[in-house]
Amino acid sequence: MITINKFVLFVVMLPTIFVASQPIDTNTFPFEKVTIYVTNNMTNTQLTMYCKDKHHNFGTQTLKSGETYSFKFIPAYIFRRSLYFCHFSWNSESHYFDIYVQTRDQHGCDKDCYWHIKESGPCKDNAGGKGVTQCFHWKKTT
Secondary structure: OHHHHHHHHHHHHHHHHHHOOOOOOOOOOOOEEEEEEEEOOOOOEEEEEEEEOOOEEEEEEEEEEEEEEEEEEOOOOOOOEEEEEEEEEEOOOOEEEEEEHHHHHOOOOOOOOEEEEEEEEEEEEEEEEEEOEEEEEOOOOO
């Protein structure tokens, strides 16, 4: 009987041990929302964007030059697999980009990710514009 009780205790404690062994991210706490800010940095060009992840759809947004759209979500805590992607279009151009990849953005963005959309590709301001700006190429479509 003692062996069964120890096994049950182990099974009950296993999730706690697993969570406690995860690396600690001092910038964000579990279940804290991340806000993505997307700004149209194209001169005299209207930008249409459509962002979503596997479970959430933020719908189609239209941004005039200089306008910003934002959305919030709670990233995955244990497995760190959150992924949000967007489709951007203007004039006759159409491009895709993964606007939030948790393994890429969880440290550079903290709670706020600032993106500036340009014709050449999206640029992320790390540390809310107080850090290094990192520009990316548009995602290739197959």
